[in-house]
Amino acid sequence: MTDEALHPFGPHFGFGLYVHWPYCARICPYCDFNVYAAKDRDPSLLVEAICADIRAHRARMPDHGALDSVYLGGGTPSLLAPGDVERILKAADEAFGVKPGAEITLEANPNDVMRADLAGLRGAGVNRLSVGVQSLRDSALAFLGRDHDADGARASVAQAMRVFRSVSVDLIYARPEQQADDWQNELADVLALGMPHLSLYELTIKEGTPFGLAVGRGQITPMPDDDQADMFELTQDILGKAGLPAYEVSNHAMSPEHQSGHNLIYWQGGDWIGAGPGAHGRVTVGGHRYAYEAHRRPEVYTANVQALGSGWGDAERLEPNAIAQELLAMGLRPVSGIDIARIEAVSGRPVSREKIAVFVDQGWVTFDQGVLSLTPSGRLLADALTAQLAS
Secondary structure (H helix, E strand, O other), rough: OOOOHHOOHHHHOOOOEEEEEEOOOOOOOOOOOOOOOOOOOOOOHHHHHHHHHHHHHHOOOOOOOOOOEEEOOOOHHHHOOOOHHHHHHHHHHHHHEEEEEEEEEEEEEHHHHHHHHHHHHHHHOOOOEEEEEEEHHHHHHOOOOOOOHHHHHHHHHHHHHHHEEEEEOOOEEEEOOOOOHHHHHHHHHHHHHOEEEEEEEEEEOOOHHHHHHHHOOOOOOOOOHHHHHHHHHHHHHHHHHOOOOOOEOOOEEEEEHHHHHHHHHHHHHOOOEEOOOOEEEEEEEOEEEEEEOOOEEEHHHHHHHHHHOEEEEEEEEEEEEHHHHHHHHHHHHHHOOEEEHHHHHHOOOOOHHHHHHHHHHHEEEEEEEOEEEEOOOHHHOOHHHHHHHHH
């Protein structure tokens, strides 16, 4: 049995810190994240609470080594001043240590990129910027509720690339009534920006969001599934030919050095701490895997840290089947796939070779020396295939 099968999850597959900054200048109508209007809030109390929460994790995880990555997401962490970012990163370094050369990512909106002290953020320790462009079409940006225009988006990416070696751009496609030729032209415009990483997400309309309510009223009609699938395949083809092949279902990189190291921790079954309101974490302690979510409301999170020393809400020790299903679902997302011996070691039962053989015959997966990987056509069916193999 391989070392990975003996120890199928945990920090030896990577150890990261996710920091959730919950405030936004404007809340987008498609967003179902834990976010709140920024208004004129003083960030200092929440920043200090996040720092204290990070330090509190050290006592719970005495055997974990230094962090491989830190990811500041949200919300809109680009609203933070460099000094606040530096305080958070210092707390992480004091508590666990941050490895030399660790990937430290900050999500940013285009307008913030243009007015932020990017050199100050780089000096604070940030070495990768993820810019939420979402579209290079003004009409689409207005529909998505964004507060920037296409020219501002282009300028922000150029500005980010002058300061940071690694820059990622987020885009949302498969929008209602979007045409394939328009998307092809938009992708060409995006590729002309020259960034080394792209994250492309099909528009998902969630219940309870303004978009979800609009769909219920018949004001928005989501793109049909078959058309979304065609858009996905078109996207894979264009980006592959442009030198940004998919290394995961939704993510494309110019080279391995620009792949998201932090997200790879999620996909590979590593450990990560979640700090900040509503942040999720997965940690391995004493051979057991725990899932937890910090309190969602910023004021409750801050009060709990002040009173109890921790922002944790509920922590759940995961059962073997739940761990196995999560490892399978996440491990199939990257192109590299997953060694099914890890799944079997956790669940205590074999993954059906008969089902795998059928999926191989259909051209949806490859199975080589125990490693199961999705093919490009299989990525369209990732959730369904995972459900079949987990049953």
